[in-house]
Amino acid sequence: MKTLDIIKSANQNLLRNKLRTVLTVLAIFIGSFTIILNTAIQTGVNSFINGQVEAYGGDGYVIIMSADTMNALGDQMGVSSGEPKEYDPDKIQNSATPISEKQLDELNELSSIEKNSIQPMHNVSISYATSDKTDKKYILEASILPPGEVNIDTVAGVKPDLDSEENQITLPPNYASVLGYDSEEAIVGQTITLAVQDQVTLAYTDFEAKVVGVQASGIITQNSALINRVLGDEIYEENTKYYPENMKNQVYSVSAEFRYKDYSAEEVKDQLKEIGLVGMTVDDIVGSIQSFFDVIITVFNIFGMIALLTAAIGIINTLFMSVQERTREIGLDKALGMPSSEVFLSFTVEAVSLGFWGSLLGTGVAMAAGFGANAIFHAAGGFLEAFPTFQLVEFTPYNVIMLMLVIMLVAFLAGTLPAQKAASKDPIDALRYE
Amino acid sequence: MTKEILLSTRNLHKSYGKKESKFDALKGIDLEIDEGETVAIIGKSGSGKSTLMHLLALLDRPTSGTIKLNGISTNRLKNKRLNHLRNKEFGFVFQSFFMNADDTVLNNVILPLKIAGLGYRERKRRAMEALQIVEIEDKAKNKANDLSGGQKQRVCIARAIVNNPKVIFADEPTGNLDSVTGDKITKLLFDLNKDKGITLIIVTHDEDIASKCKRQIRITDGKVISDSNIKKGQK
Incomplete structure (x- = not known):
């Protein structure tokens, strides 16, 4: 028999008892719908988390602080024993301690750290933002764009150019309208005013910044503007204008890029430990969210x-x-010369067809449900309204096709039992069967 | 006119079951059937006539003894080869038709060609030819279930000849038909023998149809008790 004929007759046979076929397909549909939709949610959430991770600083991003500072943070979070400790000037202090000049130099020499990628994490403080088009002033948080291959989701424009000479800023969502612009696109390329106070006299100084983009809502970058290095340095300089020189240059934490292609996070941390520093990679920061989520999906x-x-x-x-x-x-088929192997094949093809139709239906309904859910959650009032780039449900052709194949394989394996029974029937007995 | 020996058996035995429950259906059958013969295998129920037909039709293997088809021993042939031989060389007509009731007449006739792996057009053409021979081509599109008994048996004959077989094995072909319809079916089978030279092997307990065959072999208790063939007498 030709393969195409076998496939055709298998499907014709399925249509002979429609109700039974429909019920079986329905059972497969339920299983495949669950798995396909789950996988799509997993893909969606993971790609969102990965996007957030990249917004934080990408794979090679590491935040470095002194071991003392880390211990102090641990104490604050209640991680340590809680016993009062005696002061010992030679031991590591459990209080926030700046990274020393010497440590910074040593850090720049570490083989695992990209040369000159070290950027002090100065706390820049902006008092308010305003523009020519409004008299009102709006509070705005800002941080300096992390180094490295940072991916910032924008709804308009692009992320700031870290090394640009001009002052650049991307705004969080909703600032365009309050600053007097019709749309997120309209504010891109415009200049806004940032008022900055020095921390001693509290006098205001205005800085001009060019808006290069508007950020999409995210978890990590939400409500915080991103500025490039030159603007960050200017604002920091203004904030600390009347600070004593040695205090100005104090750095409690730095961000840096490590050579993640050649070094594992653990190796980097070991190297840092030797010079009395502690590093936190992106995985440390968001990895736990992801693994928690993966457990739920697995269940x-x-x-x-x-x-x-x-x-x-x-x-x-x-x-x-x-x-x-x-x-x-x-019996008739076999009497007329159909080999047992083809009898076996025709029943397994029936099973695979059941798997195919069930998983196709599962995929179809899962996709409809997924796109529907995305639309509903992103609509006004939906719980994802604030995260336009977060596709809760994301289907990739690879996932969908692989899952369908797996389901068809399961169906095939299930079909081998009855198929074996059919194939081993004796044609004479089978023809006598009433 | 010399004729080729088509099927021959030597000391054919067939037993079912084991030890105490062992039952000998055939106890040593020696036969030679020539090409183009019409042979009736006659016997009562339980005589072993059906078992003999199943062995001759290569649907089953003997416990001992040999069956030769066209002079070639079939004992050692693999199942694949036997399947192929049945598909190419034999046609089957059964008492209770064995049709796929929900399928069309045409698809029922096509079945052997579909199993043989022929292309769609070729098998449809040949199935229509076969239906013309049995004069039922106007029912090609009908459901098999909607036909009368005589029409069903015509369809079965069409299915049996669609692959241009050398032999047709007919197991009580008129058993489920009234006498008038049965006579028409019998005539159709003998016409096929005359026109196409197809060997007919009819298993029956009906003396009427048996008498129309040139040769009658009577079986009782798994043995041939009489054979009208002269050759047998010469031995």
Whole structure:
């Protein structure tokens, strides 16, 4: 028999008992729908988290502080023992301690750290932002763009050029309208005014900054503007104008890029430890969120797999009934010269077809549900309204096709039992069967 | 006119079951059937006539003894080869038709060609030819279930000849038909023998149809008790 004929007759046979076929397909559909939708949510959330990670500073991003500062932070969060400790000037202090000049030099020499990628994490403080088009003043938080391959989701324009000579800024969402512009696009390329106070006399000084983009809402960068280095330095200089020189240059933490292609995060941390520093990579910061989320998805996937297993038993049951009903037909086929292998094949193809239709239906409905959910959650009042770039449900062709293939494989395996029974039927007995 | 020996058996035995429950269906059958013969295998229920037909039709293997088709021993042939031989050389007509009731007449006739792996057009052309021979081509699109008994048996004959077989095995072909319809079906089978030279092997307990065959082989208790063939007498 030709392969195409086998596939065709398998599907024709499925149509003979429509109700039974529909019910079996429905069982497969439930399992595949669950798994496909879960995977899509996992993809969506992971790509969002990854986007956030990149907004934070990408794979090679590391925040470095002195071990003392880290211990102090630990104490504040209640991580340490809580016992009062005796002061010992030779031991590591449990209080925030700046990174020393010597440590900074040593840091720049570490093999795992990109040369000259070290950027002090100065706290820049802007009092308010305003523009020519409004008399009102708006509070604005800002931070300096991290170094490295940083990906910032923007709804208009681009991220600031870190090394540009001109003052650049990207604004969080909603600032365009309050600053007097019709849309997020309209403010891009415009200049706004940032008022900065020095921390001693509290006098205001205005800085001009060119808006190069508007950020999409995210978890990490939300409500904080991003500025490039030259603007950051100017604002910091203004903030600390009347500070004593040695205090001005105090750095509690620096960000840097490590050579993540050649060094693991652990190796970097070991090198840092030797010079009395502690590093936190992006994985330390957001990795735990991701692994927590993965556990939830895995639990849901187990539910999906249980559903699929039940469906597989449904396939076995359906096909056993079918073999029973078609005993004489199988006998005739074999009497007329159909090899056992083709009888086996025709029943497994039926099983695979059930798997195919079930998973196709599952994919279709999961996609409809996914796109529907995305639309509803992003609509006004939806819980993702503030995160336009977050696609909760994200389908990739690779995932969908792989899952369909896996489901069809499960169906095939389920089909082998009844198919074996059909293939081993003796044509004479089968023809006598009433 | 010399004729080729088509099927021959030597000391054919067939047993079912084991030890105490062992049942010998055939106890040593020696036969030679020539090409183009019409042979009736006659016997009562349980005589072993059906078992003999199944062995001759290569649907089953003997416990001992040999079956030769066109002079070639079939004992050692692999299943694949036997399947192929049945598909190419044999046609089957059964008492209770064995049709796929929900399928069309045309698709029922096409079945052997579909199994053989022929292309769609070729098999449809040949199936229509076969339906013309049995004069039922106007029912090609009908569901098999909607036909009368005589029409069903015509469809079965069409299915049996669609692959241009050398032999047709007919197992009580008129058993489910009234006498008038049965006579028409019998005539159709003998016409095929006359016109196309197809060997007919009819298993029956109906003396009427048996008498129309040139040769009658009577089976009782798994043995040939009489054979009208002269050759047998010469031995």
